[in-house]
Amino acid sequence: MMDLGELYKEVIVDHSQHPRNFGRLEKPTHKAEGFNPICGDKITLYLHVDDNDVISEIVFEGRGCAISMASASLLTEALKGKTIEEANTLFHGFHALVTNAPTQATQNKLEKLRVFAGVKAFPSRVKCATLAWHTLQTALTRGDQRATTE
Template sequence: MSQPSNVPEPQLDHLYQEVILDHNKKPRNYKVIPQPQLHSHGLNTLCGDEYFLFLNTSPEGKVTDIGFQGSGCAISKASASIMTTLVKDKTIEEVKILKDSFLDFMLKDGITASKEKIGRLKMFEGVKEFPVRVKCATLIWRTLEDALNNIHERKE
């Protein structure tokens, strides 16, 4: 039995890299922000992964504080943790560009995003070798998208 031809041969160490395992073990910004300006709840109904995301912004449109809590696999939790570290102190416009670039990188075929555009997020390239796990990496970014659009509930 073989994988579909457009998917590279999966390798576990591409999926479970040191950085990802570290963020899974010690998630950053793992906290509830009481009465946040923006928030959303992302749920992957198929596997049950779920996260609550909270953001505060400054009048100039910068993300001043971000936190998340919830449960899910190592990939979804690490992705959430890494996302919060990258988004903090960016303007909402910058955040939207990063989010769109990352989602394109993960979901579209043949996209080899440059490091300038998505930076450290390139480490999630290995997840694409495991097609069923891509939604784990994108869940928190979808939740972020919803929070920015004032949508408070997402089910995938």
């Protein structure tokens, strides 16, 4: 049996109760809402991506379970200062982390996000962990579309 402590690691409980980068941006370059219709969890991600494709600012607001809130909070920490390409790599790495066995190289890249490795043993909670990441994908995809029109 998977220990609950493997799912709710201290870092996760801390971030869920004290989310970092919680708030909104007035003029984001990218924004998306994420919604899990099964449980009603809802988050909004706001990003500011500069001309070099670097995420210079990223915040979120919303409400949901400890896993989804901590995941959003840690996502914002991990992505600040990263390029869009690096963000995409992290998205795929995170997805691998919570659904199957990621390679050692992927795990290394994920750094602090590895605290979510325990989610894999709780299939009903995978969507909670990935909500913020799917929201990020939506925000960045829209941004890409807009970028092509420039």
